Amino acid sequence: METITAAVPETPKKRRKGEETRAQILETALDLFRERGYEETTMRAIAESAGVAVGNAYYYFKSKEHLIQAFYARTHEEHLAASREVLARERGLRERLLGVMRAKLDTIAPYHQFSGVLFKTAADPLSPLNPFSAESQPVRQQSTDLFAEVITGGDTRLTPDLVAALPNLLWVYHMGIVLYWIHDSSPGCAKSYTMMERSVRLVLRLISLFQFPLLRPFLKELLVLVTELRGEVAGIGPEPSAAPLTGGAADLRA
């Protein structure tokens, strides 16, 4: 019977050890990245500071880039938490979107100095960090879900077409703001904040504009486009291109 209890492949003891080392390496790496920047931090330095051998760092992280991925996952979590607070507090669409976007800039602020490298590696289509890659699909999903919550959880009612299209569009929009932020060298990234506020205002205006029933054909077309985009993005795998145009927005949530 005891053998059955051992069905769990790893005992807690065993797992503890590895995870401690893993955490140790990650913390050290992030510290060094913040201190000296990414390029200037060598894997040897990370290993030495963490008190392990170089190879051991590679046992836990497939590459130096994967250390950034871990960092990215962390800020992503922070942003989700901060956003949930905002969304629990605010009802108005404007306040909700503004709050979530502001939370984004606030969350990533401490890492502005090496955001460039992050983005650089993230841009590689083959990198797991790439926001369009399969590996980051969960993160992307959570982000679009967040924007879905922004528009549906408040006191503003939108047409179904908008509700279907906006989460992905807002995700793309927020990526654009981050892109601006990366290139923003103004003190405190002040320009990014004003740019964000201005563009949020514009986005809200556009949303209310497209509530107008006469513009429905536009929305329909936009929806097809966004769906197509999502299909391409979701995965290049063998998943069938079955019914690429059937459901319209029906399969937006896979």
Next chain:
Amino acid sequence: METITAAVPETPKKRRKGEETRAQILETALDLFRERGYEETTMRAIAESAGVAVGNAYYYFKSKEHLIQAFYARTHEEHLAASREVLARERGLRERLLGVMRAKLDTIAPYHQFSGVLFKTAADPLSPLNPFSAESQPVRQQSTDLFAEVITGGDTRLTPDLVAALPNLLWVYHMGIVLYWIHDSSPGCAKSYTMMERSVRLVLRLISLFQFPLLRPFLKELLVLVTELRGEVAGIGPEPSAAPLTGGAADLRA
């Protein structure tokens, strides 16, 4: 007197030699990139194939990335040429935009296999290849000029606000299509072409929509935003933030 004729710092003979070597290295590199891909092509291989020493390649190109920059400049020229043909032939806005965009995809098609690396390095804010960098400002300018020509050179008349805002917006749009293309693994990049055609249709619809006088406030706001963006992008240098809101669109063309 003869000494004066030598006022030209380098004689043609001297210049010829260096430029031949430079061209030799570049051609070899581009060939190898196409054959094996970027990452798989080593600087040593390039040097050997070109019949020079490694260091000599670095005498002409500051880094491996700079070889890509040279390639990028080339496809850019090709696209300009192809576009000029289209614009000389077509009068309708739809045909002009479609033609220019199709020309873009056609031009970059041969390099799809290593477009990822190109984009990866281009994404680094510090890279000279970055489309927002000061070093690529001329290329960016030519591109936006091209789109300006697309909308003003045809037989379609647009409101001044649109004429002012569209070149930059279309440039951003075309970057988005390229981004899609980079991630497109469909045979012959067919998906990119249909996505481009669909989005062009949408863009044209949006343009005609915003011709509507009632939507002028939107355009105004959009214009401020685009101008701001252009300012940030143009350079982070000491150029004064003087009159950031004075001229409206007046200073779009610096």
Next chain:
DNA sequence: AGCCTAAGTTGAACGCGTTCAATTCAGGCG
């Protein structure tokens, strides 16, 4: 206890992009 396996850990070695002190080359000048 003694073994066995899998997890964890090591560090020398590899291949790469890049650098740079040294060398060759070519053309103008006294």
Next chain:
DNA sequence: CGCCTGAATTGAACGCGTTCAACTTAGGCT
């Protein structure tokens, strides 16, 4: 002609990210 200067060229050497065959632990089974 010999000298000089700056462009052109060399290749050994450096530092880096990454790999991998070997070694050490540690816990379960007989």
